[in-house]
Amino acid sequence: xxxxxxxxxxxxxxxxxxxxxxxxxxxxxxxxxxxxxxxxxxxxxxxxxxxxxxxxxxxxxxxxxxxxxxxxxxxxxxxxxxxxxxxxxxxxxxxxxxxxxxxxxxxxxxx
Numbered sequence: 001x002x003x004x005x006x007x008x009x010x011x012x013x014x015x016x017x018x019x020x021x022x023x024x025x026x027x028x029x030x031x032x033x034x035x036x037x038x039x040x041x042x043x044x045x046x047x048x049x050x051x052x053x054x055x056x057x058x059x060x061x062x063x064x065x066x067x068x069x070x071x072x073x074x075x076x077x078x079x080x081x082x083x084x085x086x087x088x089x090x091x092x093x094x095x096x097x098x099x100x101x102x103x104x105x106x107x108x109x110x111x
Contacts, residue, residue: 016055016091016093016094019055019058019059019091020051020052020055022055022058023051023052023054023055023058024051024054026054026058027048027049027051027054030044030048031044031045031048049097050097052093052094052096052097053097053100053101055091055094055097056084056087056094056097056098056101057101059087060083060084060087063083077105077106077109080105081102081105081106084098084101084102084105085098085102
């Protein structure tokens with residue numbers, strides 16, 4: 001799959017407030033699960049994405065039909081970046097989170 005095969009951004013169906021509430025619930029669940037497994041919350045929380053980053057991760061996962069942040073979309077780095085740009089255009093409030101995640105993708109792509 002190349003950048004021209006990128007799925008359409010379908011984040012228009014839910015408001016940003018709903019997306020953020022869902023992301024907050026996901027993060028709260030992750031914290032609880034990891035702490036119940038014996039991890040220290042002071043170590044767990046800094047490792048997790050922000051609520052807005054989790055929204056972007058979830059939108060990406062929904063678009064590509066998988067639930068993992070690290071799961072491959074099958075697209076090139078350029079295709080991934082273009083898809084993330086579309087999220088920022090649709091929800092400008094998520095621009096900061098999008099740019100942070102784009103930087104992480106670019107860094108990982110250059111390793």
